[in-house]
Amino acid sequence: MSGKRDILITEVALRDGSHAINHQFTVEQVVSVARALDEANVPFIEVSHGDGLAGSSLQYGLSRTNEMELIEAAVSVCKQATVGVLLLPGIGTIKDLNAAVKLGVGMARIATHVTEADISAQHIARSKELGLFTVGFLMMSHMAPPEKLVEQAKLMESYGADAVYVVDSAGALLPHEVAERIRALKQSIGVEIGFHAHNNLSLAMANTLAAIQEGATRIDGSVRCLGAGAGNTQTEVLVAVLERMGIETGIDLYKMMDLAEEIVAPILQVPQEITRDSLVLGYAGVYSSFRLHAERAAKKFGIDSRDILIELGKRKAVGGQEDMIIDVAAEILKQRSAAGLR
C-alpha cells in the first residue's frame, strides 16, 4: 500500500452510523468493523454515540453498549488508524473527553451549530492540551452564508483547531453552495479544511467532489452509507471514484468493498435508501428531530407535515425551537383558510 494520501478520510460509520441502527452497536460489531477499516488502511475512525460523547440518553437515544467500551474495543484492534471521538459541548463534557483519551483516542472533533463556535473554545483548548488532533466541526452549515461560516471557522482556528469542517448535517447543500463555502474558508483560514456530507438529496458524492476541488483535504465517509438520514458519502464508493480521478486516499479499495458487503451490510436493520423522510429533511434543510413534532402538529391541524418542515427550514429554526412548530402549523392553516383553500 502506498503511504501517500492526497485526501485524509475519516470513517464515521461507527459514530454517524449509530443513528442508522438506533445506537445498537455491540463490542463484537465495532471490533470487526474497526479491524477491517484498519486493515484497509483507513487513517481515521470515529467512534461515539451518534450525537457524540455522552449522547446516550432518553433525548438522543440510549446506546446498547457504553460508548467507552466501544472506543476501547476499536482502539484495541487498530494498528495504524487513529481512533477519534465526536463531542458536542452541552451534551459531552471535558470529563468525557479525558476518559476517552485514557482509552487511546488520538483525535477529537468538537461540534457546534454553525453560528455557535464560541461555545467550543474550552473544549478545543483542552483537546489540544491532551495532545489530540483537534477538529472544529460546524454543523448545519447550510444555515449560514459563507461570510458567517468564515467568521465561525476563524474562531475555532483561534482556539487552536488543527482543521475546520463544513458539516452538511441536513444533507441540504447544493454543490455550488458547498464550493462557495469551502472556497471562502480556503481564502480565510490557515488550517486544513474538511467536509462532511449527507446523502438526503443524493448529492453526497457531488458535494464531496466539489469540496475537494475547492481545496478540502479531509473528507468524511461512511461505509455502506451507514449514517443519519440517507447516510453519508459512501466510503468504498468514494475511494473508487477518487482512484478513477487519480486522487490517492491510501485506502485498499477491495478490502473496503468486502467490509461493506460482508460485515457492514448484515449489521443494517433497514437499508440506506433515500426515503421520503430523509428527502424531506434535505429539501427543507431542517433537523431530523423536527420530523416527529411536525407530524404530530400536521395531524392536529389537518395539514401536510412537509409544509411545516419546509416553512421551518425557511425560518432557519434550530434545535430547541421545537415550540415554533405549532405556531408554524397554525399559521399555515390560517393562510389556507384566508385563501379559501380549505
Added chain:
Amino acid sequence: MSGKRDILITEVALRDGSHAINHQFTVEQVVSVARALDEANVPFIEVSHGDGLAGSSLQYGLSRTNEMELIEAAVSVCKQATVGVLLLPGIGTIKDLNAAVKLGVGMARIATHVTEADISAQHIARSKELGLFTVGFLMMSHMAPPEKLVEQAKLMESYGADAVYVVDSAGALLPHEVAERIRALKQSIGVEIGFHAHNNLSLAMANTLAAIQEGATRIDGSVRCLGAGAGNTQTEVLVAVLERMGIETGIDLYKMMDLAEEIVAPILQVPQEITRDSLVLGYAGVYSSFRLHAERAAKKFGIDSRDILIELGKRKAVGGQEDMIIDVAAEILKQRSAAGLR
C-alpha cells in the same frame, strides 16, 4: 401545476426498473405506478422489458407479463403523459414497434452501442413515419471519446432522431466526462440532448446536474432508484434538487415522494443500495452481463473476479466478447506467476 418545463423528465422505472425486479412487473403494478406518475404530471413514461421490446428471453430474462399488456395498461391510465418504449435493434424489431404504436405509444427510443449508431437508421426512420417522438439512445457512452460520440449522434440526427441521449449504461462516467460529452454534442448537433445515468459510483445526481449545466434538456429518472445496477437518478430526489435550483420540471414533488414511498418501495424485492457488485461494474466500466462469467473464470484460475472485470474495462470489451474473459483471466494468472506473486 405550472405547465412550464425547463427539463423534460422521462421516468424509466417501468423499463430500466424491470432489471431490478427480474422482469416481474404485473399489470396491477404498472397501472398503479403509471397512474401516479401521470397524476404527478411526469411528461414521459417508458414501459418495456429492461432490454427493450422483445427483450423477454432466456438470454435477457423472461418477463412475467407480456410487455404489450403492460404498455397497454400504462397507456390506458395516462391522461397527460406520453408512454414510450425502448427498442434495441437486434433484440426488438420494426414489427414490435408497429405493435406498440397500435397500443397508443407516443415515443420510441432506439438504442445502440455508442459506436454502432448505423444500425439504428431504419428503426429511427420508421419511428418517425409512425409519428413518434424519436430518440437516439447511445449506450455505454463512457467507452467512446467525445469526438466519436459526436460522429454517432450526427448519424442518428441524420436518420431523423428528434433527440439524442448520452447513456451511461455502466454508471462509469465522472462528472467532467459527462460535461465534455454533452458540451461536444451541444456544439455539433441541432436536436435536443438527453442524459441517462446509473448510480453505481454514487454519481447519478452529480452527472445529471453536469449534463443539465452543459445544455441537456431531457433527463431520465427512476422513482426510488428502480433500475439496473444501483439504479438511475432517483426521480423524486431530482425533482426536489431541481426545484431548489429554480429549474422547473412541471412535476408535483409531493406526489412523486408519495408514489416512491407507498407504491414503488413495496414492489422492490431488494433495496437499491450501492452493493459491491454494482460498484465494481461502475468502477470497471463493463456490462453487467460480464459479472457471472468473470466470477466463474476467477474461481477456475484462483484470482479475483474484480481484476478480470477491471482489465475487461480497460480493453473496452463489449457484449458478445464474453470469450475474452477466459483469456484475460489466464493472462492475469500468468503475469502474477511471472512476478512471483503466487
